[in-house]
Amino acid sequence: MEKADIRNRIDQFLVELQKRMDAYDTKQNYSANQNDQVAVEFGSRYARVIKSIGSSRSAYCFVDLTTGDLLKSAGWKAPAKGSRGNIFADDFGMSACERYTLVYFNRGRRSSRRFSM
Numbered sequence: 001m002e003k004a005d006i007r008n009r010i011d012q013f014l015v016e017l018q019k020r021m022d023a024y025d026t027k028q029n030y031s032a033n034q035n036d037q038v039a040v041e042f043g044s045r046y047a048r049v050i051k052s053i054g055s056s057r058s059a060y061c062f063v064d065l066t067t068g069d070l071l072k073s074a075g076w077k078a079p080a081k082g083s084r085g086n087i088f089a090d091d092f093g094m095s096a097c098e099r100y101t102l103v104y105f106n107r108g109r110r111s112s113r114r115f116s117m
Contacts, residue, residue: 003065009087010047010063014038016092017049017060024099046071046079051100061102063087072102 021036034053038060041048051060062071062079068087071079084103085096096102 006063006065006068006087007042009068009092010040010049013063013087013092013094014040014049016094017097020094020097021051048073060100070096070102072104 018038021038025035037052039050039052040063041050042065045065047063047065049060049063050057052058059073059076061073061084063069064071064079064083067083069083070085070087070093071082072084074080085093087093089095
């Protein structure tokens with residue numbers, strides 16, 4: 001996979017994630033200053049997807065730049081082990097997304113909770 005392909009898919013993932021967050025914020029009647037914004041910072045191995053509300057920022061997830069795997073964040077600087085999805089999936093990996101982070105594993109299986117509108 002070429003870096004341009006991965007960056008393009010990350011951009012599409014961010015657009016879809018922002019749409020879901022905007023729809024959720026509208027459904028909850030949040031004011032404009034409470035709306036979540038997503039952005040990305042690229043490193044050498046991983047891209048960090050950042051969710052921010054005002055001046056508060058947190059790592060939403062990481063994207064492995066070699067495979068396109070979506071990884072739950074273990075903190076600000078590093079991902080947790082185990083892929084939760086992939087940006088090359090038909091849904092850009094949105095099936096792995098929840099409100100605040102990617103899906104949790106429950107004894108080797110994905111959680112049944114989903115980020116829905």
